[in-house]
């Protein structure tokens with residue numbers, strides 16, 4: 360007969376799941392003015408130092424945007 364597993368006792372409190380932050384409408388609308396991807400023509404996500412296309416996984420850094428360095 361196998362040993363019975365002892366019921367796990369959690370000592371740490373339950374982790375609170377990440378709460379989805381509501382995106383402000385303003386922010387959402389402004390995203391329509393974002394640059395569009397050259398490849399798929401979808402709106403690119405604005406980041407601090409770059410823009411990113413979620414479809415092509417391409418990010419273009421603002422620094423080198425004029426040079427169009429694509430990573």
Ligand SMILES: [Zn+2]
Nearest residue numbers: 396399412415
């Ligand atoms: Zn794209």
